[in-house]
Amino acid sequence: MATDPIELIVNGKHHLVSSRSDTPLLEVLRSELGLLGAKHACGAEQCGACKVLVNDQDHPSCCQPVGEVTGCSIQTVEGLAEDGRLDPLQEAFIAETATQCGYCVPGFLMTAKGLLHRNPNPSEEEIREAINRNLCRCGIHNRVVRAIQRVAFGTEAEPIYRMVSPDDGLEPPSQEPGAPLPGSLAHHPNLDDWIRLRPDRGVDVYTGKVELGQGITTSLSQVVAEELDVDIARIHIHTADTETSLDEGSTAGSMSMEMSGGALRQAAAEFRYQLLAIAAEEFECRQEDLEVSNGMVQHPASGAGKDYWDLLPEGRLGMAATGVAVPKPPVAYSVVGQPVTRVDMESKVRGEPAFLQDMVLPDMLHARVVRGPVAQASLDRIDTAGLNLPDGVRLVRDGSFLAVMGEDEIEVLRIREQVAARCSWHTPDRLPDQQNLYQWMNAQASQDFLLRDGQPTSDPIPEPPKRDGVIHRTFHRPYQMHAAPGPSCAIAQLDEAGKLTVWSHSQGVFSLRAALAHVLDKPEEEIRVTHVPGPGCYGHNGADDVALDACLLALETPGRPVRVQWMREDEFVQEPLGTPMVVDIRATLNAEKRLDVWHQSSLGHTHSSRPRVAPPGETMLLAAWERAHPMGRPLPQPMMGRNVGLHRNAEPGYRIARPAIVKRFLAKSGLRTSSMRSLGALVNVWAIESMMDELAREAGVDPLEFRLQHLEDPRGRKVLEVLGEAMNWNASSREDAADGKGRGIGYGRYKGDKSLVAVGVDLAVDIASGAITLEEAHIVADTGQVINPDGLSAQLEGAFVQAASLTLLEEVKFTRPGVASTDWDTYPILRTVQVPAIHTHLIRRDGFPVLGAGEAAIGPVPAAIGNALARARGKHPNSLPLQPNA
Numbered sequence: 088m089a090t091d092p093i094e095l096i097v098n099g100k101h102h103l104v105s106s107r108s109d110t111p112l113l114e115v116l117r118s119e120l121g122l123l124g125a126k127h128a129c130g131a132e133q134c135g136a137c138k139v140l141v142n143d144q145d146h147p148s149c150c151q152p153v154g155e156v157t158g159c160s161i162q163t164v165e166g167l168a169e170d171g172r173l174d175p176l177q178e179a180f181i182a183e184t185a186t187q188c189g190y191c192v193p194g195f196l197m198t199a200k201g202l203l204h205r206n207p208n209p210s211e212e213e214i215r216e217a218i219n220r221n222l223c224r225c226g227i228h229n230r231v232v233r234a235i236q237r238v239a240f241g242t243e244a245e246p247i248y249r250m251v252s253p254d255d256g257l258e259p260p261s262q263e264p265g266a267p268l269p270g271s272l273a274h275h276p277n278l279d280d281w282i283r284l285r286p287d288r289g290v291d292v293y294t295g296k297v298e299l300g301q302g303i304t305t306s307l308s309q310v311v312a313e314e315l316d317v318d319i320a321r322i323h324i325h326t327a328d329t330e331t332s333l334d335e336g337s338t339a340g341s342m343s344m345e346m347s348g349g350a351l352r353q354a355a356a357e358f359r360y361q362l363l364a365i366a367a368e369e370f371e372c373r374q375e376d377l378e379v380s381n382g383m384v385q386h387p388a389s390g391a392g393k394d395y396w397d398l399l400p401e402g403r404l405g406m407a408a409t410g411v412a413v414p415k416p417p418v419a420y421s422v423v424g425q426p427v428t429r430v431d432m433e434s435k436v437r438g439e440p441a442f443l444q445d446m447v448l449p450d451m452l453h454a455r456v457v458r459g460p461v462a463q464a465s466l467d468r469i470d471t472a473g474l475n476l477p478d479g480v481r482l483v484r485d486g487s488f489l490a491v492m493g494e495d496e497i498e499v500l501r502i503r504e505q506v507a508a509r510c511s512w513h514t515p516d517r518l519p520d521q522q523n524l525y526q527w528m529n530a531q532a533s534q535d536f537l538l539r540d541g542q543p544t545s546d547p548i549p550e551p552p553k554r555d556g557v558i559h560r561t562f563h564r565p566y567q568m569h570a571a572p573g574p575s576c577a578i579a580q581l582d583e584a585g586k587l588t589v590w591s592h593s594q595g596v597f598s599l600r601a602a603l604a605h606v607l608d609k610p611e612e613e614i615r616v617t618h619v620p621g622p623g624c625y626g627h628n629g630a631d632d633v634a635l636d637a638c639l640l641a642l643e644t645p646g647r648p649v650r651v652q653w654m655r656e657d658e659f660v661q662e663p664l665g666t667p668m669v670v671d672i673r674a675t676l677n678a679e680k681r682l683d684v685w686h687q688s689s690l691g692h693t694h695s696s697r698p699r700v701a702p703p704g705e706t707m708l709l710a711a712w713e714r715a716h717p718m719g720r721p722l723p724q725p726m727m728g729r730n731v732g733l734h735r736n737a738e739p740g741y742r743i744a745r746p747a748i749v750k751r752f753l754a755k756s757g758l759r760t761s762s763m764r765s766l767g768a769l770v771n772v773w774a775i776e777s778m779m780d781e782l783a784r785e786a787g788v789d790p791l792e793f794r795l796q797h798l799e800d801p802r803g804r805k806v807l808e809v810l811g812e813a814m815n816w817n818a819s820s821r822e823d824a825a826d827g828k829g830r831g832i833g834y835g836r837y838k839g840d841k842s843l844v845a846v847g848v849d850l851a852v853d854i855a856s857g858a859i860t861l862e863e864a865h866i867v868a869d870t871g872q873v874i875n876p877d878g879l880s881a882q883l884e885g886a887f888v889q890a891a892s893l894t895l896l897e898e899v900k901f902t903r904p905g906v907a908s909t910d911w912d913t914y915p916i917l918r919t920v921q922v923p924a925i926h927t928h929l930i931r932r933d934g935f936p937v938l939g940a941g942e943a944a945i946g947p948v949p950a951a952i953g954n955a956l957a958r959a960r961g962k963h964p965n966s967l968p969l970q971p972n973a
Contacts, residue, residue: 093157097122098166106497108154113137114497115153116163123445124164124193124438128573129655133911135221136190136572138197139163145201164193164438167200176200177436179234181428182243184877187225187885188300188623189435190442190572195221199235208239215919222911224572225300225623226888228919230881248880248927250873253805259417259934265410270349271295275333276407278361281354282311284395284402288382289321292351295335296343297326297594297618298431301941302878303343305429309874310348313422314355314414316379317395324430327596328617337595337697339626339762341837341939344874348937352414358404360412365398417872417933424933426877431620443592443619444576448648451578453496454640455503455652456633456710457489459512460905462661462759463712463720467511474505482506483643486715492640492649503654514904518757521901525563525669528690533751534725535688538738541730541839549747551673551686558781559673562774563966566758566899567665568908570916573622574658575629579637580648587614587641591634592621595697599631602698603638606711606718625889626763629653629662631698632709639710659914660906661709663761664899666692668733670774680786682741682797687774688749692756693723694732694766725752730838736768736946739775740836741797758901765837765945769890770967772835772946773953777963780831780954790954791816791832800836802930803843806867807834809928810845813865827852829959833950835943842943843869843930846887848923848951852959857972859895859956861923869930871938880927882940887925890948892917895968 092103097120104119116122116139125148128136132147139148140162167174173181176199186192195218202209202217209217214235223231233244268276275281283291292311298304304324312319325331327338335347363374366384370377370391378385385392396402417424434441458464466487476482480493480502489510491503519527536543578590587609593599596616604611616634624630637651653661668691677683698707701721711718726732734750783793791811798804810816810832829852834845847865852858866883873879896915900907908914949967957963960971 093153095153095157095161096159097161098163104153106153109152110497111149112139112151112153112156113148114500116148118496121447122163122165123440126190126193126573127444127652128190129911131655131910133222134572135194135198138194138221140197140201143201143204145198164196167196168437173433173436175238176203176234179237180231180436181432182237183230183234184429184432184881185227185230185234186429186432186435187227187302187881188572188620189431190622191221191223192435193438195223195231196436199231202235203239209235211236219919222572222916222918224570224625224889224916226885227881228888228922229884229925232919247884247925248876248929250876250931251809251928252931255801255805257801259932260936262413264413268408268410269353270346271333271335272350272353272408275350278354278358278406278408279403280333281351282358284399285323286402288394288396289323290315290317291323291325293325293332294347294351295327295333296338296347297596298620299338299594300623301343301882302429302875304431305427306344306874306878307348307351308430309422309425309427310352311355313420314352315359315382317382319422319427321382326618328615329596329600330615330617334597337598339594341841341941341943343939344937345939348874353410353412354408356412356414357408361404361406362395362398366393369393369398423872423874424876427875429878441620442573443578443590443621444573444652446578446590446619446650448578448580451648451650452492452494452644453499453650453652454490454492454637455499455654456636456657457491457503457507457510458657458661459514460660461514462709464512464514464905467513469506470509474509476502483640485639486717487713488639488710490636490640490651492644516903518901518903524565524667528667528669528753531753531755533690533753536725536750536752538734538748538750541734541738543725543727543734543750548749549686552675552684554675556675557673558675558778558785560774560778560781560963561965562670562770562777564668564770565967566667566760566901567763567893567897568659568899568914569625569628569662569665569763570914571622571624571628571658574653574655575633576621576650576652577630577634577637578648578650579634579641581641581645583646585613587638589614589616589634589638590619591616591630592619592624593630593634594624594627598697598699599634601700602631602706602708603635605700606635606706606708607638607642626665627663627695627697627761629658632661635708635710656909659909663696663759665763666694666733666756666760668767668770670770672774672778674778674782676782676786677744680788682743682782683745685739685743685746687737687747688751689733689737689767689771690751690753691733691767692753692760693726694760694762695726696723696759696761723754725750731766733767735766735838736771736835738839740800740803740839741779741794742799743797758899758906764889765942768835768837768942768946769893769949772833773949776833776835776947776950777953780957781963794834800843802869803834803836805930806843806845806869809930810847810865810867813867813926813928814847816847827854827959829955829957831951831954831956831958833947833954835946837943842871842938842940844883844943844947846944846947846951848955850952850955850959852956852971857970859969859971861891861921861952864923864925865928866925866944867928867930868940868943869932870940870943871932871935873929873931874937876929879929879940883927883944884925886941886944887948888917888922890945891952893967894949894952898968
């Protein structure tokens with residue numbers, strides 16, 4: 088191979104690079120030129136995250152030999168802006184909020200740029216075809232299309248969302264001085280732990296939650312800016328760090344705005360109250376006679392005025408919250424409720440190093456792990472004969488934990504490929520035959536619990552009904568993946584004092600620290616874990632496991648940071664999966680065609696194997712199971728809280744005369760499982776709502792009307808009524824279609840008492856091939872007080888796309904040796920041409936508690952699609968992914 092310097096022209100500048108000519112262009116851009124906008128993602132030209140322009144044509148860079156583009160004009164996302172001014176495409180992406188986690192955004196931008204070079208006025212169909220090879224797991228596809236149209240035609244489309252003011256007379260709860268402290272503030276009342284004034288006249292805000300792409304850094308900024316009466320540009324959000332933030336648990340369950348947002352709202356109100364008390368004393372006036380604008384406190388009657396920073400030069404109050412302050416009423420809002428631009432948008436469209444995967448530290452080493460075809464595979468042997476390690480590259484082995492580590496990431500990648508080919512693995516014999524998965528699950532001994540108000544109990548379980556008139560249906564979900572757009576990554580560094588610092592995109596830095604301390608036998612105070620954003624995770628993926636990988640290697644090289652980047656195959660094969668489930672429902676109607684008996688069982692494995700302090704000698708972290716002196720893996724235990732895990736949303740929200748809802752927990756699983764977006768709600772809501780359609784048919788009642796007959800919750804009734812109006816739903820909607828077209832609806836209240844979401848879908852089925860086309864979707868959501876309507880709509884749209892993908896396409900393939908779904912071809916997800924028009928309708932509930940929205944739409948989506956499919960084909964499919972001709 089050529090070793091002479093290669094000349095590249097990148098973003099108009101000439102560079103001489105020393106890489107071999109067969110080195111992928113992506114690696115040269117990132118490792119030699121420090122251009123980090125193009126992303127590591129698939130390594131197989133399957134996802135578009137690494138796209139660049141080569142002579143004005145968009146092209147993947149992950150497999151492109153650098154020697155073939157010498158002399159070509161190469162443009163990366165960093166080269167789009169000119170003289171600091173954003174390119175119109177970048178501006179359009181910001182205007183349309185075409186991002187969530189943002190990992191895919193640079194690739195979409197370069198694909199769009201290439202499209203507009205060759206076709207300045209593309210149709211919507213041409214746009215969708217052009218970006219179809221670019222994958223997005225968060226579901227921003229329609230917003231990307233709108234951004235490209237905005238540039239191509241110079242016009243702004245109608246808003247994706249609309250606000251709906253209900254006329255149901257419901258009033259929000261009132262708050263009086265001295266009320267109990269809300270959310271996390273009740274456990275951490277020290278105001279200085281939440282808010283501090285900065286010397287530069289900004290405001291530091293601390294949260295124990297993390298940014299996963301859901302936009303909470305923007306929403307939390309809005310909440311604090313509103314209550315403090317300061318410009319949002321002054322707010323600096325600091326997310327979870329075990330040394331600087333409070334422990335608010337994992338960022339999961341759609342609870343960030345409820346817990347941290349509620350705490351910060353009250354903390355900011357009290358911070359402002361105390362500052363006004365200082366001003367009132369100094370100005371010799373009453374607090375109510377003061378006015379505040381962007382942190383400037385004025386007493387109009389006397390003309391006196393000072394800003395917050397002069398009133399409190401030390402920046403800290405040194406007191407605890409007491410509930411003395413009452414936050415603003417919604418009528419006074421000027422920031423909350425507005426579609427404020429995301430605070431992280433510009434850095435992502437510029438391709439700046441916004442992700443942990445892009446982080447570079449001085450003297451940093453790079454590493455890749457080598458693992459078998461399934462988690463806990465053991466290394467039988469590695470043939471190192473003839474393996475020549477370049478200078479600065481070393482092989483690290485501890486039992487079955489195997490890694491390649493070195494100075495040069497390009498060399499590490501090359502050697503890792505050679506090492507992987509020389510390994511032989513033994514896989515545990517615990518996998519069933521895939522075609523018999525559900526029979527295998529039903530044959531296992533289960534721990535059974537009768538639910539009462541969402542809580543597992545030891546009460547006797549009634550027998551299922553067996554009389555005439557029983558409608559019996561069983562629903563199945565296979566193993567499914569989080570399928571993060573970028574593989575997991577972590578950096579760890581051991582300093583001279585023996586302190587270990589870990590940079591991670593974990594959802595729970597405090598629980599990760601505790602688990603690392605347990606495995607490494609170190610005191611927790613000798614480990615710091617700080618969150619750095621990564622690609623979207625959608626639950627417990629490989630982020631925690633890769634953190635231990637990095638720690639083990641950092642212990643081998645004291646003083647130097649070690650960056651471990653998983654490969655796409657690592658992410659798909661090693662991550663904990665979404666658990667397979669079997670939901671069995673038997674139901675009857677009474678003489679009045681109302682719900683009578685409803686006997687339901689939800690069978691499945693654990694929905695949580697997150698890292699935590701385990702019994703001595705046991706841990707949830709992968710690498711600890713692989714070492715020469717391995718730790719054990721704890722046997723999963725059933726989650727017994729209200730509406731958690733397997734039994735989340737297992738109880739129908741409808742009026743039923745004789746319900747019996749049973750949780751059936753399986754401790755042992757063929758593949759490792761853990762938390763995936765919405766936990767058991769996806770399957771439980773799908774099954775319940777499918778059954779509601781079946782029973783409506785049996786009763787001869789329209790499906791929408793049948794739900795309203797059995798739903799007492801006025802907020803639930805409202806979202807269904809708004810959905811009916813938006814879809815122009817009528818009695819004919821319940822009739823089977825002879826032309827392969829169908830309409831369906833699904834409804835759920837997340838966790839039984841959180842956000843309320845109704846989804847409607849229009850679809851078409853090709854009778855011959857069985858191909859399903861989603862044509863249009865409506866989402867109606869009541870999430871309480873809306874903080875940022877555009878951000879909320881984006882979350883709901885993304886939830887629809889991801890849930891539709893899980894419904895129609897996704898299934899982990901496995902054989903006895905291990906996981907066979909190792910890339911995007913063997914684990915396909917929904918692409919742009921498959922995404923329908925999506926309309927969101929947001930119920931205005933000013934002053935009501937924030938309920939969270941990230942997971943609430945997940946369950947109603949498969950319900951709506953399944954019910955539409957049943958009308959198109961005349962029968963309900965009962966296994967995900969849905970196959971109309973099955």
